[in-house]
Amino acid sequence: MSILQIHAQPSRTTVWILSWFLFATGIVSYFWVSRGRHLENPDDRVMPTLRQMGQAFTDATLKPAEDDEVAANPDRQSLAAKIHSSMLWKDTMATGGRFLISMALLFPAVLLGLHMGMFPYVGSFFLRFVLFFDKIVALSLLPILFIAFGIDELAKVMLIVVGVAPTIILDAFNLTRGVPKEQIVKGFTLGAGDFSITYRIVFKQIWPRVLNSIRLNLKSVMLFLFAGEMIASQDGLAYRIALLRRHMGMDTIIPYVLWVALLLFLVDFGMRTLNRKLHPWFQEA
Amino acid sequence: MICIQDVVVEYGQPGKLPKRILNGVNLDIHPGEFISIVGQTGCGKSTLLRLVLAEEMPTRGQVLVEGSPRKQPDRRCGYVPQKYSLFPDRTVLENITFGLEVTEIGIFGGFSPARRVRRQEFRLEALGYLRRMGLRESDAVKYPHQLSGGMQQRVAIAQALIMRPKILLMDEAFSALDPGTRAGMQRLIKDLWRETGTTILFVTHNPREAVTLATRVIALGRTGADEDGANIVLNLAVPDSANDATIAGLIQRVEQTTFPGGGAESDEQTGAPEA
Numbered sequence: 075m076s077i078l079q080i081h082a083q084p085s086r087t088t089v090w091i092l093s094w095f096l097f098a099t100g101i102v103s104y105f106w107v108s109r110g111r112h113l114e115n116p117d118d119r120v121m122p123t124l125r126q127m128g129q130a131f132t133d134a135t136l137k138p139a140e141d142d143e144v145a146a147n148p149d150r151q152s153l154a155a156k157i158h159s160s161m162l163w164k165d166t167m168a169t170g171g172r173f174l175i176s177m178a179l180l181f182p183a184v185l186l187g188l189h190m191g192m193f194p195y196v197g198s199f200f201l202r203f204v205l206f207f208d209k210i211v212a213l214s215l216l217p218i219l220f221i222a223f224g225i226d227e228l229a230k231v232m233l234i235v236v237g238v239a240p241t242i243i244l245d246a247f248n249l250t251r252g253v254p255k256e257q258i259v260k261g262f263t264l265g266a267g268d269f270s271i272t273y274r275i276v277f278k279q280i281w282p283r284v285l286n287s288i289r290l291n292l293k294s295v296m297l298f299l300f301a302g303e304m305i306a307s308q309d310g311l312a313y314r315i316a317l318l319r320r321h322m323g324m325d326t327i328i329p330y331v332l333w334v335a336l337l338l339f340l341v342d343f344g345m346r347t348l349n350r351k352l353h354p355w356f357q358e359a
Numbered sequence: 360m361i362c363i364q365d366v367v368v369e370y371g372q373p374g375k376l377p378k379r380i381l382n383g384v385n386l387d388i389h390p391g392e393f394i395s396i397v398g399q400t401g402c403g404k405s406t407l408l409r410l411v412l413a414e415e416m417p418t419r420g421q422v423l424v425e426g427s428p429r430k431q432p433d434r435r436c437g438y439v440p441q442k443y444s445l446f447p448d449r450t451v452l453e454n455i456t457f458g459l460e461v462t463e464i465g466i467f468g469g470f471s472p473a474r475r476v477r478r479q480e481f482r483l484e485a486l487g488y489l490r491r492m493g494l495r496e497s498d499a500v501k502y503p504h505q506l507s508g509g510m511q512q513r514v515a516i517a518q519a520l521i522m523r524p525k526i527l528l529m530d531e532a533f534s535a536l537d538p539g540t541r542a543g544m545q546r547l548i549k550d551l552w553r554e555t556g557t558t559i560l561f562v563t564h565n566p567r568e569a570v571t572l573a574t575r576v577i578a579l580g581r582t583g584a585d586e587d588g589a590n591i592v593l594n595l596a597v598p599d600s601a602n603d604a605t606i607a608g609l610i611q612r613v614e615q616t617t618f619p620g621g622g623a624e625s626d627e628q629t630g631a632p633e634a
Contacts, residue, residue: 254442254443255414256438256440256442256443256444257443257446259412259414259432259438259440260438260440260444260446260518261461262431262432262433262434263412263432263433263434263436263437263438263519263522263524264434264457264458264461264462264518264519264522265433265434265458265461265462265522266457266458266461266462270461274457274461275446278446278448279446279447279448353448354502355447355448355449355502355503355504356447356448
């Protein structure tokens, strides 16, 4: 039996083994190489051991951030209080806050795309401009954004908006244009007006697809956010990674990278679940 | 009721010779008529329907509905297209009540007690239509993708009829259905027409379906060169009391006019009912 058959039907066990194989291989390879390096040089900092990473992650999770005043009796603090004042918590909150503001700012982008697709005058007014902006490499605008908006939060949020909004606008525009004409005509014949058709027929139909599009753009959102944080920030996950790079703090960087991946996976999973629950017709159709 | 006056429709891009679809069509349709528009693929049947619907404007001439021209589709005309006839994000019941909700309740008025009562009335009315269409109450909570093609078209008809349109426009509404379902739908639409007296414009490319359903058959075709566009080549009244032999004769006449070289759909394909 060839493994390259289109009609092949691997068993559940085989699928399970195959899907975890690369993870297992990567982890085993890492620790095998790491062990070899540590046998040669016990102070090796490039490939920390599991124990080192565990210790660094525990410190990041349970010890107060460096800029905080140490509590009177840190050992008597509750676990929740320890986590709340930890470096990881503060960095996650800072990055998460920027992420949420950026996501909220993408909603007007969806509405703009919807109106561009529905109303020819609005489409004519914005389309070329958005197409042009879509071709600009957002990171190249970073210096301009820092000069225009300063190095505060606004510049980082604007970087995400400038980087991702054109894609979302064009996605919403194309999805709107993709709604069958029959549906719009039907709406008119059922007594709906222009805005009723826009919001009660078209928006409701494209919204789950737009959510999917935003979900697929999550990585871009994080990319722009991390770029902003690495260049000009006082806190945040990317700021911490950039800071620790200077000190070769791989024992903290690796758990941080995995933490970011886990967070992104959870956001992605949450959005998928929400989309499925809110729009059962979309998932089944 | 509907007055189509010397209508010409041309499509084309700037700098290119326009393609003429309809060439000087004149037609008067009276209230309560059941008109079948028949013709070969691409002869302008659906274009004529879209003109009445006001989804499209003629290049020349005018289309008057109740004596006035229109700028966009409105609720005087119900519409049942061949595809995409239902809103996929709404259940069957929500699809049927959509028109009532949108016209009587609006976007922001959905929560007052009076509205809740009214909404319940819509629901009961929609369930009545659902039963009339031969669907079960349990189908009310299904989404369109969970229904067969025939059931979807039944819901689409209910969705249009609940608004009590003066004109019902059906654009090859049954052509994607299997013969058995199609025959059932044809019987249903004829019964509904008798009950409601709604003026119906029914586009089909099947002569038998056209004759057995309608009170008048309009055949579109090209008499000259292709670039001249189509016009009415046959305007045939179907007597109410026509017997089988008369019907057969009329079908033959429509076939010969519309498909002179053959190629009309067979009865097996259409499932057309006995006259």
